[in-house]
Each structure stands twice: as C-alpha cells, then as structure tokens.
Amino acid sequence: MQEKxxxxxxxxxxxxxxDQLTRIFNSTKRVLxxxxxxxxxxxxxxxxLSHLEWQASDRQENxxxxxMWHQEFPLENLLPVIELDVQQDGWPTTCxxxxxxxxxxxxxxxxVQLTVQKVGQMLPPQGLFAVYGPFNYGGEYTSDxxxxxDIWLAERGAHQAIRHFEEVDAFASKFGLNLLxxxxxxxxxxxxxxxxx
Numbered sequence: 001m002q003e004k005x006x007x008x009x010x011x012x013x014x015x016x017x018x019d020q021l022t023r024i025f026n027s028t029k030r031v032l033x034x035x036x037x038x039x040x041x042x043x044x045x046x047x048x049l050s051h052l053e054w055q056a057s058d059r060q061e062n063x064x065x066x067x068m069w070h071q072e073f074p075l076e077n078l079l080p081v082i083e084l085d086v087q088q089d090g091w092p093t094t095c096x097x098x099x100x101x102x103x104x105x106x107x108x109x110x111x112v113q114l115t116v117q118k119v120g121q122m123l124p125p126q127g128l129f130a131v132y133g134p135f136n137y138g139g140e141y142t143s144d145x146x147x148x149x150d151i152w153l154a155e156r157g158a159h160q161a162i163r164h165f166e167e168v169d170a171f172a173s174k175f176g177l178n179l180l181x182x183x184x185x186x187x188x189x190x191x192x193x194x195x196x197x
Contacts, residue, residue, distance in 0.1 A: 004072070005038040005065035009102070013186070014044045017101065017132055020183055020191050021045060024130055025097055028052050032092055032122070034100040034115060036081065037062065039069030041101060046078040053077045055092060057084035086115045091122050098123065101132040104168070105150075108159035113171055120175025123196040129177055131192045132185065135165040143188040165192070 025031060029052055036042050036056035046054035054077060056066055066081045084091065086107070098119045104112050119129050134146050141147040146162060153160040169179055169192075177194035185191050 002064060002068070004068040007038045007040060010038060010040040013101075013132070013189070014041060016186050017041070017191065018045060018048055020185075021049065021099070021130065024128060024181070024193055025049060025052060028097040028128065030055060030095045031097045031099050032095040033057060034084065034086070034098060034119075035103040036066050037102075039066035039081070042066065042078060042081070043069050043073045043075070045099075046075050047073070050077055052097075053079055055079045055095060056081040057092075059083065059085050086111050086118060091118055093122065095122065095127075096124055097128040097130070099130045099132075104131065104133055104163050105153060106160055109161075109163070112163060112168065116168065116172050116177065117175050120172065120177050120196065123177075125196055127196040128180070129172075129194045129196075131168075131190075131194075133189055134162045135168070135190050135192070136162050137165050139164065146188050165190075168192075169194075 031052060032055045033042055034057060036058045039056060042054055042056035058066060060083050063081055063083060070078060070081060123129065134149065136142065141150065150162045172194050176197045178197045180195040181193040183191040
C-alpha cells in the first residue's frame with residue numbers, strides 16, 4: 001500500500017507562504033494550484049483560507065498521493081484534485097488566481113514559458129498569479145546556497161535551473177501579467193505576484 005507522501009520543505013515553508021497568501025488572496029474566490037506535489041500545501045492553505053476554493057492539480061503520477069492528503073483532511077472548499085499537465089489544453093476557466101511553488105526550477109524553460117502563457121490566458125482581468133521559489137536577479141545568485149542548489153539541479157537534469165527573474169517577468173508581461181509584488185522569503189526564496197492587466 002502506498003504511503004502518504006511527505007515533504008520536509010513543504011512543512012517548513014507552509015506557514016511563511018500562508019502569511020503572504022492570506023493577504024494576497026484576501027478577495028480571491030478560486031485558486032488553481034499548479035503542481036500540487038505531495039498535496040500538503042493544498043490542505044494547509046484551504047483550511048486557513050476558508051473564504052476561497054482551492055483547486056489542486058498535478059500530473060497523473062502524483063494524484064494518488066494528493067488524494068491521500070485530501071481524504072485524511074476533507075474540507076468543503078478543497079476541490080477534488082484534477083490532472084493537469086502544463087502542455088495540455090482544457091485548463092480550468094473558473095479560477096481568478098493561480099499559485100505554484102518550487103516548480104519553475106524543475107520544469108524545462110520552455111514549460112515555464114508555457115505555464116506563464118496559459119495562466120495569462122486563463123486569468124480574468126485583475127486575476128493574480130503567485131509564484132514561490134528561488135530566483136536569480138541581474139544574472140546573479142542571491143546567495144551561496146542558491147548557487148550550490150543550482151549546481152545540484154544541473155546534476156539532476158540539464159533542463160533544471162534557477163530562473164532569472166527578469167526573463168520570467170518580461171515573458172509574463174507579453175501575456176498581460178504585470179508585476180505586483182516581489183516578496184523576500186526565508187531560505188533565499190521569493191514569492192512573486194503578477195496581476196492580469
């Protein structure tokens with residue numbers, strides 16, 4: 001029998017992220033979480049943000065683990081997890097915000113661009129896109145630990161790398177996503193928010 005997945009990183013960062021999302025999503029009605037991973041964030045955030053509906057999503061191979069978290073912690077505002085590969089069509093059209101954590105440095109750059117494009121097309125005017133994870137600025141690492149992390153990523157796969165904020169932001173603007181906030185987070189991470197113009 002499969003064990004419920006667990007991520008120490010999710011456990012460590014969930015409260016720090018929630019502190020920001022409570023403010024950022026205070027008027028949001030439905031959030032699409034792209035790449036829900038273990039499912040820990042979806043349960044934690046849906047419980048705390050009871051005014052909105054949380055739509056978890058991920059690729060097929062991660063759905064069973066997310067289901068286990070949702071079954072253990074059933075919440076009325078936690079919608080059934082859906083299969084979502086960023087390359088597929090048929091994204092939800094009823095969400096007024098999107099959120100993703102620690103996905104951009106795992107995906108190939110082409111899929112990062114595609115994710116930003118799809119979110120830009122999906123969101124209604126004033127819709128929000130919140131992205132958590134490490135970023136480089138001005139072509140430089142923000143810390144020695146991020147430099148080491150980037151080396152580790154490259155060893156895992158040539159397509160993996162910490163993304164350059166300026167490149168992501170420039171691409172986002174092509175699809176009507178305007179930078180709203182860039183928040184400093186613990187462990188040399190950022191929580192960046194774009195808004196659909």
